[in-house]
Amino acid sequence: MSTRSPLAPAGFPALPAIRGVRLAVARARYKAWDRCDLTFVTLDEGTAVAGVTTQSRCPSPEVEWCRAALTLGRARALVVNAGNSNAFTGHRGRAAVEAIAARVAGGIGCQPSDVFVASTGVIGVPLPIDRAEAGIDAALAAPEATWEEAAATIMTTDTFPKAAVARASLGGTTASVVGIVKGSGMIAPDMATMLGFVFTDAAIDPAFLQTMLAEANRRSFSCITVDSDTSTSDTVLAFATGRAGNAPLASFDDAGADAFQAALTDVCTQLAQQVVRDGEGATKFVTVTVTGATADASAHRIALSIANSPLVKTAIAGEDANWGRVVMAVGKAGEPAERDRLGIMFGATQVARDGLAVEGYDEAPVAAHLKGSEIDIGVDLGLGEGRATVWTCDLTHGYISINADYRS
Numbered sequence: 158m159s160t161r162s163p164l165a166p167a168g169f170p171a172l173p174a175i176r177g178v179r180l181a182v183a184r185a186r187y188k189a190w191d192r193c194d195l196t197f198v199t200l201d202e203g204t205a206v207a208g209v210t211t212q213s214r215c216p217s218p219e220v221e222w223c224r225a226a227l228t229l230g231r232a233r234a235l236v237v238n239a240g241n242s243n244a245f246t247g248h249r250g251r252a253a254v255e256a257i258a259a260r261v262a263g264g265i266g267c268q269p270s271d272v273f274v275a276s277t278g279v280i281g282v283p284l285p286i287d288r289a290e291a292g293i294d295a296a297l298a299a300p301e302a303t304w305e306e307a308a309a310t311i312m313t314t315d316t317f318p319k320a321a322v323a324r325a326s327l328g329g330t331t332a333s334v335v336g337i338v339k340g341s342g343m344i345a346p347d348m349a350t351m352l353g354f355v356f357t358d359a360a361i362d363p364a365f366l367q368t369m370l371a372e373a374n375r376r377s378f379s380c381i382t383v384d385s386d387t388s389t390s391d392t393v394l395a396f397a398t399g400r401a402g403n404a405p406l407a408s409f410d411d412a413g414a415d416a417f418q419a420a421l422t423d424v425c426t427q428l429a430q431q432v433v434r435d436g437e438g439a440t441k442f443v444t445v446t447v448t449g450a451t452a453d454a455s456a457h458r459i460a461l462s463i464a465n466s467p468l469v470k471t472a473i474a475g476e477d478a479n480w481g482r483v484v485m486a487v488g489k490a491g492e493p494a495e496r497d498r499l500g501i502m503f504g505a506t507q508v509a510r511d512g513l514a515v516e517g518y519d520e521a522p523v524a525a526h527l528k529g530s531e532i533d534i535g536v537d538l539g540l541g542e543g544r545a546t547v548w549t550c551d552l553t554h555g556y557i558s559i560n561a562d563y564r565s
Contacts, residue, residue, distance in 0.1 A: 160316065161316045161317050162316045162317060162434060162435045162436075162439060163440055163530065164433075164434035164435070164436075164439055164440070164441075164442050164530060164550070165316065165317045165431075165434060165435065166317075166431065166434075169304075169305045169308075169318060169320060170320055170321065170322055171322075172304040172320055172322050172335050173322065173333050173335065175333055175335055175356045175357065175358050175398065175400075176201075176358040176398060176400035176401070177200060177201035177204060177358060177398025177399070177400040178198060178199075178200060178201075178356050178358075178396070178398060179198065179199045179200075179301055180196070180197075180198055180301060180302040180303070180304065180306070180307045181196075181197045181198075181199075181296040181297070181299040181300070181301065181302050182195065182196050182197070182296065182299065182302045182306050182307060182310040183195045183197065183292045183293075183295035183296040183299055184292065184295065185238065185288045185289055185291065185292025185295075186288055186292075187238060187239065187240035187241045187278065187284070187285070187288060188240040188241070188278070190240070192309075192310075193306070193309075193310045194238065194239040194240050194292075194310060195236065195237070195238055195239070195289075195292040195293070195295075195296060195310065196235075196236070196237040196239075196302075196307045196310045196311050197234070197235070197236055197261075197293065197296035197297070197299075198234060198235040198236075198237075198307070198354075198356075198396075199233065199234050199265055200232050200233050200234060200235070200396055200398060201398050201399075201400065202233065203231075203398070203399055204231065204232045204233065204396050204397065204398045204399070205230055205231065205232075205361055205362065205363040205366050205396070205397040205399070206226075206227065206230060206231060206232035206273065206363065206366070206394060206395065206396050206397075207227070207230075207363060207366040207367035207369075207370040207371075207394070207395045208223055208224075208227050208273075208367075208370070208392060208393060208394040208395065209370060209371060209374050209378075209392075209393050210223060210224055210391060210392050210393075211389060211390065211391035211392070213389050213391070215244070215245060215389050216244070216389055216390070217242055217243055217244035217245075217250065217276065217389050217390045218243060218244075218246070218250040218251045218253070218254045219243060219254055219274045219275050219276050219390060219392070220389070220390060220391075220392060221251075222254045222255075222258070222273075222274055223273050223274065223275070223392055223394070225270070226270050226271070226272075226273055227367075229270055229271075230363030230364070231271060231363070232271055232272075232273055232394075232396055233265060233267040233268075233271035233272065234261045234265060234267065234271065234272045234273070235272075235273045235274075235275070235354065235394065235396070236257055236261060236272065236273070236274050236275070236293065237274075237275045237276070237277075237310070237311045237352060237354070238274075238275070238276040238277070238278075238284060238289065238292075239276075239277055239278060239310060239311050239312060239313055239339070240277075240278040240279070240313065241276060241278040241279060241282055241284050241285075242276050242277050242278045242279060242280050242389065242390045243276045243282075243283065243284035244276075244280045244281070244389040244390055245280050245281045245389065246281065246282070246283040246284070249283040250283055250284065252286065253283065253284040253285075253286050253289060254274050254284075255269070256286045256289065256290060257272070257274050257286075257289050257290075257293065258270075258272040258274060260289075260290050260293045260294075261293055264293065264294075264297045265297075273394055275352050275390065275392045275394075276390060277311065277313055277339060277351075277352050277390055278313050280389060304320055304335065304337065305318055305320070307337060308320050308337040308338075308339075311337065311339040311352060312339050313339065314437060315339050315340070315435055316435055317435060318337070319337065319338045319339065319340075319428060319431040319432065319435065320335070320336065320337045320338075320428075321335070321336050321423075321424045321427035321428050321431070322334065322335050322336075322424065323419075323420035323421075323423040323424050323427075324420060325359070325413060325416040325417040325419070325420035326413060326416055327359060327401065327403040327404075327406070327412065327413030327416065327417060328403060328404060328411075328412035328413045330401050330402055330403040330413075331401070332357055332358055332359035332401040332403060332413075332417065332420075333357060333358060333401075334355060334356075334357045334359075334417075334420045334421055334423075334424050335355070335356050335357070335424070336353060336354065336355040336356070336424040336425065336427075336428050337353070337354055337428075338351055338352065338353040338354070338428040338429075338431065338432060339351055339352050339353075340352070340353075340432040340435070351378075351391060351393075351432055352390065352391070352392055352393075353378065353392070353393040353394070353425070353428055354393070354394050354395075354396070355370075355393070355394070355395040355396070355421065355424060355425070356395075356396050356398070357395070357396070357397050357398070357401075357417075357421075358397075358398050358399070358400040358401040359397050359399070359401050359403060359406065359417060360397065360399035360400075360401060360402070360403050360404070360405040360406065361397040361399075361405060361406045361407075361417070362405055362406065362407040364407075365406055365407050365408060365414075366395055366397055369395075369417065369418050369421055370393070370395045370421065372418065372422070373418070373421045373422040373424075373425040373426075374393060374425060376422055376425075376426065377422060377425035377426040377428070377429040378393060378425060378428075378429045380429065380457075380545075380546060380547050380548060381429045381430070381432060381433050381547070381548050381549070382433075382461060382464050382465050382547065382548075382549050383432070383433060383436040383437065383439070383549065383550055393425075395421070429548070430442075430548055433548045433549060433550050434550070436549075436550035436556075437555065437556045438552070438553040438554065438555025438556035438557070438558070439550035439551060439553070439555075439556075440474065440530065440550075440551055440553055440555075441473055441474065441529075441530055441531070441532050441550060441551040442530060442531050442532065442548070442550060443464065443470075443473055443532045443533075443534065443548065443549045443550055443551065444531075444532070444533050444534070444546060444547075444548055445460045445463050445464045445534045445536075445546065445547045445548075445549065446460070446533070446534070446535050446536070446544070446545075446546045447459050447460040447463075447535075447536045447537075447538065447543075447544060447545050447546075448535070448536070448537045448538070448543075448544045449498075449500075449537040449538040449539045449540055449541060449542075449543070449544075450492070450493070450538050450540060450541055450543030450544065450545070451492075451493045451538075451540050451541040451543055452541065452543040453543045453544060453545055454543070455492040455493060455543050456538075456543040456544050456545035457545035457547070458490055458491070458492050459486075459487055459490045459492050459494070459536070459538070459545075460536075460545045460546065460547035461490075461547055462486045462487065462489060462490035462492075463483055463486040463487065463534065463536065463547075464547045464548075464549035465549070466482060466485070466486040467552055468482045468485065468486075469482045469483060469486055469534075470549065470550070470551050470552035471551070471552050473527065473532055473551040473552075474551035474552055474553045476524070476527040476528055477527070478503055478508065478520055478523040478524060478527060480501045480503065480508045480509055480514075483501050483534060483536065484499065484501070484509070487499065487536060487538075493538075493540055494538055494540070495512075495538070495539070495540065496512045497511055497512035498511065498512065498538060498539030498540065499511070499512050499536070499537070499538060499539070500536070500537040500539065501534075501535065501536055501537075502533070502534070502535035502536075502537075503523045503526055503527065503532075503533070503534060503535075504522065504523060504526035504527075504532075504533050505522070505526075505533075506518065506519075506522050506523050506526070508520075508523060532551075
């Protein structure tokens with residue numbers, strides 16, 4: 158495993174058990190490594206599910222399976238495979254997913270359509286069915302795992318396990334929301350951009366859970382980018398067991414619905430930012446804020462243009478206050494912008510205003526800001542009320558090294 162990211166949190170958070178959720182991990186041995194690589198989650202009957210998946214036109218069989226299963230709104234189990242994405246594997250890939258669902262269904266007594274499957278790793282290598290089935294059998298007999306073990310098992314190039322927790326008061330009942338995620342590279346906000354799984358004991362109507370997850374995703378996972386690449390396997394699923402005992406949430410008119418939305422969005426945002434903090438080779442966490450755009454969507458696209466620019470990202474890596482690269486990224490975004498209204502900030506220092514460098518500005522505080530690990534870039538377009546924030550990281554030699562050697 159790679160050295161822990163310098164941007165990683167100090168440690169793994171303390172997470173509560175979620176009523177109606179049981180975790181297990183096992184060794185399917187998808188790769189020649191000495192670690193668990195299959196996470197298995199069983200869910201109580203009556204668990205509602207919602208999800209968002211990649212917009213890639215070349216999705217994995219797991220993504221297609223989850224999309225079909227999501228239409229039913231119920232779940233009894235989740236299997237996550239690490240080390241093999243099973244993407245671009247044709248009929249053999251589809252057969253592997255079907256075999257996994259059937260094995261789990263037989264093991265816990267449910268329908269195959271109640272089983273959700275996700276895989277992550279190398280593209281183009283069929284998932285070995287015999288290893289998957291042996292891993293499931295081992296997981297069925299395994300002792301209950303911890304959240305940290307489950308989060309570590311779904312990792313690939315990640316350098317630390319990622320998790321988050323929040324709580325919400327639902328009309329006198331407190332519900333917990335716990336999430337785990339994996340992601341480090343091939344991260345771009347084209348829905349969700351990795352594998353993420355959120356669990357709550359709240360009772361929620363599946364259609365309303367879908368509405369809330371889509372909103373949380375829009376404000377979190379769809380606001381991150383490491384390298385502008387969108388995976389074939391991206392999946393975020395939310396499971397609600399209903400064991401908290403609250404009156405089921407079905408609309409924002411229900412007591413506690415706003416509180417739950419806030420908790421769900423908080424967990425997703427924490428997870429999304431941890432993915433960026435583990436960006437392959439990253440040494441700096443970068444917040445790009447765009448204001449004064451003609452609309453929020455326009456601001457979002459401009460922020461992404463800045464965050465995805467290799468020239469901006471390498472300037473940050475080199476601690477170079479080259480605000481001209483930010484101008485370039487704004488100009489190429491294809492969104493409304495007027496050169497002579499543009500303003501740019503690094504940290505708390507205004508470096509450009511009204512299309513010109515600020516006369517006599519002191520670069521010393523900017524240089525000091527760029528030497529830190531938390532970088533802020535602000536752009537004001539001066540055109541309207543639209544605003545957006547995107548999170549990214551710098552681009553270093555480490556990214557090249559990790560991905561040049563990825564399959565070995």
